[in-house]
Amino acid sequence: QQQVKQSPQSLIVQKGGIPIINCAYENTAFDYFPWYQQFPGKGPALLIAIRPDVSEKKEGRFTISFNKSAKQFSLHIMDSQPGDSATYFCAADKRDSGYSTLTFGKGTMLLVSP
Amino acid sequence: NAGVMQNPRHLVRRRGQEARLRCSPMKGHSHVYWYRQLPEEGLKFMVYLQKENIIDESGMPKERFSAEFPKEGPSILRIQQVVRGDSAAYFCASSFSGGTNEKLFFGSGTQLSVL
Numbered sequence: 001q002q003q004v005k006q007s008p009q010s011l012i013v014q015k016g017g018i019p020i021i022n023c024a025y026e027n028t029a030f031d032y033f034p035w036y037q038q039f040p041g042k043g044p045a046l047l048i049a050i051r052p053d054v055s056e057k058k059e060g061r062f063t064i065s066f067n068k069s070a071k072q073f074s075l076h077i078m079d080s081q082p083g084d085s086a087t088y089f090c091a092a093d094k095r096d097s098g099y100s101t102l103t104f105g106k107g108t109m110l111l112v113s114p
Numbered sequence: 115n116a117g118v119m120q121n122p123r124h125l126v127r128r129r130g131q132e133a134r135l136r137c138s139p140m141k142g143h144s145h146v147y148w149y150r151q152l153p154e155e156g157l158k159f160m161v162y163l164q165k166e167n168i169i170d171e172s173g174m175p176k177e178r179f180s181a182e183f184p185k186e187g188p189s190i191l192r193i194q195q196v197v198r199g200d201s202a203a204y205f206c207a208s209s210f211s212g213g214t215n216e217k218l219f220f221g222s223g224t225q226l227s228v229l
Contacts (some may be wrong), residue, residue: 006156043205043220044157067206078204087157100147100209100218101170105155 006105023090030092118221131186133193
């Protein structure tokens with residue numbers, strides 16, 4: 001059972017475009033939703049994260065939109081650049097256990113063309 | 115200020131051999147997590163350790179897999195009698211403490227290939 005579903009699997013946008021990556025979760029115990037960026041040959045790096053008590057969070061060109069009732073959240077990248085080309089993973093976590101056990105989506109491979 | 119160090123970067127083993135993957139957390143971090151990434155899949159949690167203690171191994175296969183984080187030295191993920199299905203990227207992450215809101219820092223991973 002896949003607890004975090006991510007779409008699309010891959011995405012191509014032109015420079016300056018706004019790619020949107022969507023995720024949906026099932027477990028209502030999740031209370032922390034990070035996005036990770038991974039370049040080839042590297043480990044994932046935390047990009048931005050949100051808690052369910054807010055509907056939107058923005059850091060630089062990256063924005064998370066969160067819909068608690070629909071159990072969905074999405075990542076928007078404003079004014080995308082070729083350097084944003086990477087694989088993006090959404091994740092969810094239950095923090096009530098006192099430590100992190102992230103559940104990841106399958107990832108979206110983003111290509112930003114010049 | 116080195117990040118999370120994993121070695122080797124690439125490991126090739128024949129079926130039935132043992133694989134040992136090492137992870138040195140960031141300086142000052144005493145909490146280590148291991149994740150496995152299968153081709154075209156997201157990362158899956160395997161185990162969470164603190165120094166000398168396994169806190170949560172709910173994601174570890176019941177057989178052939180073990181992990182440790184000794185008082186001195188790196189954390190080790192050990193896979194005995196490897197099979198082709200063990201081929202994957204194994205990532206280690208560390209955090210300063212194990213509490214909520216802690217940021218995890220991932221290493222670059224070990225790519226295990228089983229022939």
